[in-house]
Amino acid sequence: MKTVGIWTIKGGVGKTAAAVNVAHAAALSGVRTLLVDLDPQGAASFYLRIPARLKGGARSLLRRGGDLGALVRPTEFDNLAILPADFSYRHLDLELERRKKPGRRLADRLATLSERFDLVLLDCAPSVSLVSEAVLRASDALLVPVIPSTLSMRTLDQVRSFVASQTRRQPLLLPFLSMVDRRKRLHRETTGACLADSSFLRTTIPFASVVERMGLTRAPVAATLPSQPAAKAFAALWHEIRERLGV
């Protein structure tokens, strides 16, 4: 089982869009995938038409000995299951803090699912907190969406130094370009600069209305419009991640 966190300090950069679509692409490729929605707003759960409620909330997510597998819900897509979000996750930080070894708690809990899944994707709210530390600790790789702009590049540097500041095993950093609008000159220019950095995944995710419309279709892009460029881009992104991870 490999765990991939999707995280950055900024919000609204396409984390959840990537989480849902990459998870769907992975499942489609025959990988038993679990999407863990750690954002109290539950956008990933919403996109997959799963109620954003977890029996027992943050506590049952973290309580050692509780059966995490029983909280996992199948989605309408083959090989894709979700651990839905819960509103109580807005206090996930406090909930972690109360526990022993909060840094590794999430990793330990997810490890109990290793027989059932080949891949776990963690979608989380943007913040620097105990939750992000726990996500880093649990992740083999960290997928970082970057919108092509100077500010985003600075954000990526901050993410890098935050990851570097973690004393434990550090996840493989996989930045990728998100919401790229080819019509914008700034995007075109920055894209080139980013891709000069070899740690960036080669696939870029275009800015596309089909991704925006996921809020209406409540399905991954490839489930409704598989031939759309955005759908193909997410699939390509998954195959790159798969290669880098050696799944």
Next chain:
Amino acid sequence: MEALDRAAGAGRSVRSGPPQRLAVTALDSFDWRVWRNGGRLFVEESRGRATLRWFPRNAGAPYAVSVTATPARGADLPSGFLRERLAGALEVRALLPLGRGRLIRTPVELLDADGACVERVFFELWEPLDERARAVAATASWRLDHPGGPLTGIVKRVAAPKSETVEPLALLTAARGRTPGDYSSKPRIRLHPGEPAATALRRILGHMVEVVERNVPGVIADLDPEFLHDLRVAVRRTRSLLGQVRGVFPERRLAPLVRELRWLGSITGPCRDLDIFLLDLGSYRSILPEETAAGLEEIVQLAVHDRRLAQRRLARSLATRRFAAAMERWRSLAAAEDDTGTSGPRALRPIRRVGGERILRAHRRLLRHGLGLADDPPAQALHRLRIDAKKLRYLLELFADLYPRKPLNRLIGELKTLQDLLGEHNDVAVQKQRLAGLAGRLEEADAAAVTFVAIGRIEEVLERRGEELRHGFAKRFERFASGESRRAYARLFGGAG
């Protein structure tokens, strides 16, 4: 559907999705290795697209992966979960279409007030097709993957209060006369200690002839090497048993059958030997350096060619009148009414005593032949010992039910350790011989130099392994022949005497 919707309660609704029409094929090995591995495997086809779907036997979400061709064996399974789970268990066995049918699958969802799906079940209509693709009566069923959910409860209460759960694998395979688990290469025949020897042996004979009959079509169609393997084991065991347990059947009925069993052994031998040779050649690929490994190709080609001929010859033999008559003879001895008057002197003795005597005799014989040998014994002596050990093993396993399980298993384990050495030593000798034979023919055919380099390397490896085994012999035999082990034989099998 309306009834389900009404039962859903306030704020919730039940909605069914678009039905999917699928052509389905149930895949498993002849001996149900997928099913025994805790699942069921189907190829689902719709509009030219094929999905391989695994349903765990206990409830739980299925696993699915799209395929371009129906996998024919474990190695063809797409990499990932399925191959990891099944390839090891399937070994060389072919994945066969054991059932076919049509399926209409309709998802049914319980939605909450926000339109999110609280739970999903499937309404499925299965229509099995028999061998001639004629439809057999369709069966409707609910697939409830997750027991305990609210929708599962509603369905059970409202839509299907007394429906049995349909096992789709059983449904599809029944249309072709199969039942999951109906064949195992390791059969168990329940014997009773007090049973007269004649009845017990007849039941064993009846079982063995059935094994042969069931494997014949797979041998003729050459589906995978295990059909022939199982067929041969049944023949050899029967022959060994009849050769060792004398005085139960009248000699005039026994002799012709034993003769035909010997014939069956001889017609099945060449193809089986080549099967083993080809399987082993695969393993040499890894021990040869890369340049030399290329030299294997010509050897493989020649062996594959020989095997094809051997298989055809075998298939022809199995279609002869002689084969049919041999089977008839076998069956009739197994089925014979109680012909006490004409049967041998031991016919009415309890099987436990007869079995014990035979086991002790086979054991003594193996000891006698083995104890005289020093370390590094001649190959011929090891060969004889291998046969002795096999005979003893057959008896121990056939009569296993009649003796206390635990000590018996210990003895079988000890014997097996000895047999492993003897068996491998024999394989080495057979391979050397075959390689030498092939080398001669390849020379005549002007094969590439690298082929002879490969043969030379393999011969070296075999030579060394043979020596190693011969040197390890004394130690293994010592353990087998220990005082403690001998006492255990006397205790277990002598008591009834």
